[in-house]
Amino acid sequence: MIVSRLVHICTLVVSLVVGLDVLDYVDPLIGTANGGHVFPGATLPFGMAKAVADTTRDNQGGFASDSSKVTGFSHVHDSGTGGAASLGNFPLFPQDCPELTKCAWESSKRASNWTNATARPGYFGIELDNGIRAEMTVTNHTALYRFEFANSTNPLILVDLIDLPISRSKGFAAVDSSTGRMTGNGTFSPSFGIGHYNLYFCADFQGAEIHGTGAWQKENASTIKSNISVAGEGSGGVFVRFKKPATDSRTVITARVGISFISIQKACHYGEEEQPGFDLKETVGAAEMAWRAKLGVVSVNTAGASDGLLKSFWSGLYRAMISPQDYTGENPLWDSDEPYYDSFYCIWDSYRAAHPLLTLVDPLSQSRMIRSLVDIYRNEDYLPDCRMSLCKGYTQGGSNADVLMTEAYLKRIPDIDWDTAFEAVVKDAEVEPANWDVEGRGGLNSWKTLGYIPKNNNDTLGTGLKTRSVSRTVEYAYNDFCIAILAKALGHDSDHKKYRQRASNWQNLYNSNQTSSIGNVKTNFTGFLQPRLANGAWAYQDPILCSPLLDFTGCYLTDTGHETYEGSAWMYTFYVPQDMAALIKTLGGSKEFVSRLDFLHESGLLYMGDEQAFLPVYQYHYAGRPALSARRAHSYIPSQFNTSVSGIPGNDDSGAMGSFLVLSMIGLWPIHGQDVYLINPPFFKEVSIRNGITGKLATIRNVNFDASYRNIFIQSVRRDGAKWTKNWIGHDFFLEGGILEIILGERESTWGSKHEDFPPSMSL
Structure with a gap:
């Protein structure tokens, strides 16, 4: 902890010396329109x-820039999620x-147009x-609000016992007529899972x-009642009305709201302990310092870089630290001395980029998150694939x-109970849960005996959606590969052998004769993953189904017919990160693979708004064409x-889109679950990351950097002055520190094109 604080102080001093306040380059409103669902409000890192x-619509993150009306100000949210709105209680x-x-009481009646929304780390402001x-x-x-009433008569503030998804089953609120303190609680449902949770609040005013x-329900208010109980989904709550000031038409009222998942008493305690002075300016200042410390482990040489790219970069890094x-x-569910993190929403999205980024820039927080996941396993029997609001969320694919x-x-993330962690991943692979819609894996009998999940799988061990047989098969294969790696590292040799064999199961769904057409025009490519029946016969799904070219949204979780x-x-045919060498051979060799990958990107088949699209940007490295990875990254950034406000292509998914952006601009793309970073040119002259465990500084430096981005092709690389020919590097670079110099040019070179310089593959 002392080392971490010293690192933060050092990086902060550097920022001050060069005159850069990194917060000036963070815009929390990016991604708040066009379905980005980013939370743009006030928060601390992981707060x-x-x-x-x-707002009234597209309010999964609370506020949407392309929604015209505001219905209230609430105190807990998720960020970037798809599906239903979340929290907002x-x-x-x-x-x-x-x-x-x-007065207007119900949400639809009180909705007010807004103007002038402003956001900064730790602060949000808006005019109604x-x-x-x-x-x-x-x-x-605790949330702290400052409401300024212009030309006020008798200002009124109400609390509504609702949440954004309107999921409350019961609730209670009371108001103290002498102090104005509002307290209450409610029972709500999670937005993407099962079960329910209780939440409590305590609001004070100054x-x-x-x-x-008084109390109110629907459009009826009473000054006689001081409390209210509500059931079902109807609105209701309590209110405080304030006196008009004697000398000024303008009234300023500050509201402090403590929140707890345990009790009203704890919610009130938080308010009194964390915010005794109702001081907005001081609290904003403290939040800004917390954000500078978190973001300050990364530094960028801004020479030649546009403000737009700098703002995109820092805003993406900021969003990666919201959840x-x-x-x-x-956590009221069990007693534990371990950290408890929530809103893993969802690991299916975040394992591909968000958690690898946190491992780089905040390994101590990543350690606490991993410890929390292991503790969830101890107390709930399975690792989650998704979790929010103390509830089990829906699985979307494998046990990621x-x-x-x-x-x-x-x-080398520290302080993890690796014996229990290994026990947990083996249980995912071996023991099917009763409901594999929310944890673990389904179809394990078929997985172990057939080597794939059949389209007509007859599962007698548990229940879950009988869909996604193709995507689940390739994800299970990669999950088992990762278990094999961990087994080998921990000395479990027989487990290593077993799970390594299962990692090849993706091949069992590869139909070498399957063709593909777009409209009536057949493509030049043959061989795709296809669903298969339990008897070994092939089933069929159009290879372009559920792409932007055919029934784009047909393969979401509620669907019951697609694979x-x-x-x-x-x-999904490209998803074999454990053995890209075998995949490239299967698809006809490097030249054919590159041609097929180009077609995926250029035909309209690929949607960058879903996280599975991230890895294909960089898979050219495995065919010895790293220059094409760089070109492809520049085709998506900044387009x-x-x-x-519409500056990301899809839901941010708890910082996943921001993480893709940051990792791409840093120039080292991590292969999730492996000790592999694919080397690409940073989008800046130089980027440095201070490791939160060792304190060492790793710098990626472009030589011949060109701000017009003509020089985006690597000619050669030096690590600490020595020639480096591999087109990838390991995590030791970040732990040990050093300088990676990337010499750039305008044309593709032969650097990284030899087989011995390719990233590792299982079959090599």
Whole structure:
């Protein structure tokens, strides 16, 4: 901890010396339109309290820039999720109404147009057309709001016992008529999972005398009642009305809201302990310092770099640190001394880029997250593939926490109980749960005997959606490869052999005779993954189905008829990161592989808004064409990743899109679950990362850097002055520090093109 603080201080000093405040390059509003669902409000790194204005639609992250009305200000949120809206419990809503009968109570009635939304790390502000300016910030468990009423008569603030997905089954609220303190609780459902959770709040106010209090339900309010119980989905809550100031028409009221998953008493304690002074400016300042410390482990030489690229880079890194959320001390489900993180939403998305990025820039937080996952296994019997609001979330493919465990071991993440971690991943591979929609794997009998998940799988061990047989097969194969690597490292030789064999199961769904057409035009490629029946006969799914070219959204979780998830068989045919050499041979050799990969990118088949699209950007390295990986990265950045409010191509998925952007711009793309980084030119003259465990500085430096990006092809590489021919590098570079010099030119060279310089593959 002392070393980590010293690192933060050193990096902060460097930033001050060069006159750069990194927060000036963070725009939390990027990705708040066109379905990006980014949370743009006030939060601490991995913080539990998340305050923002909630809009009427596309409100998965609370606020959407392309939604016109605000319905309230709530205190907990997720970021970047697809599907249903998440959290957004107990919104406050301020309004100025001279009589209670003229107030608007229900969400649809009180919705107000907004203007001038501003966001900065630790701060969010907005103006409503009802004459109210709202500003907000947070501590760990407390949201602080400053409501300024223009030309006020009797300002009123209500609390509504709802959440964004309108999932509440029951709730209770009370108001103290003398102090104005509001307290309450509710029982809600998670947005992408099963079960329910309880949440509690405690709100206090400062700035004006109390005129009256009461309770309300639907459009009826009463000053006689001081509490209310609600059931079902109807709105209701309590309110405080304030006196008009004697000398000024303008009223400023500060609201402090403590949040707890355990009790009202704890929620009130958080408010009193973390925010005793109701001081917005001081709290914003503390949040900014926390963000500077987190972001300060990365430094960039800005010479020649555009403000747009710098803003995209730092904003992406910022979003990668919004979730998972640190709920340590707020888990009512079991007693433990281990950290507890929530909003792993979902590991299917985050294992590909977000967690590898955190391993680089914040390994101590990554350690706490891995420890939390292992502790979830101890207490709930399986590692989660998705988790939110203390509940089990839906699995989307394999058991991808297995990948995180292996990567953490290979990259020397500290303080992990590896015996229990290995026990957990083996259980994923061997023991089918009763409900594999929310944990573990289904179809394990078929997996072990047939070597694939059949389309007509007859599962007698558990229940779950009988779909996604193709995508589950390739993910299970990679999960087992990662288990094999961890088994070998821990000395479990027989397990290593068993899971290494299962890692080749992807080949059992490769139909070498399958052709593909787009419309009535047949492509020049033959051989694709296809569904298969339990008797070994081939079934059929159009290889382009569930791509942007055919029934794009047909393979989402609620579908019950297709065999790939959020993508086509065309795309999933490339998912063999454990053995790219075998895949390239299967697809006809390097030249044919490159041609097919080009077609995937250029035909419209690939959608960059889903995380499975990330790896294909860089798979040219495995065919000895790293220059094409660089060219492909520049084709997507900044065209699809930029500084507009629509500046990401899909849901951010807990920072996944931001992580793809940052890793691409750093120039070292990690192969998840392996100790492999594919070397590419950074988008800047130089990028440095200070390791949070060793304190060592690793620098990736472009020689012949060209800000117009004509020189994007690697001619040669030197590591600490010595020639480096491999087109990849290991994590030891970040642990030990040093300088990786990348010499650039305008044309593709032969660097990284020899077989001995390719990234490792299982069959080599």
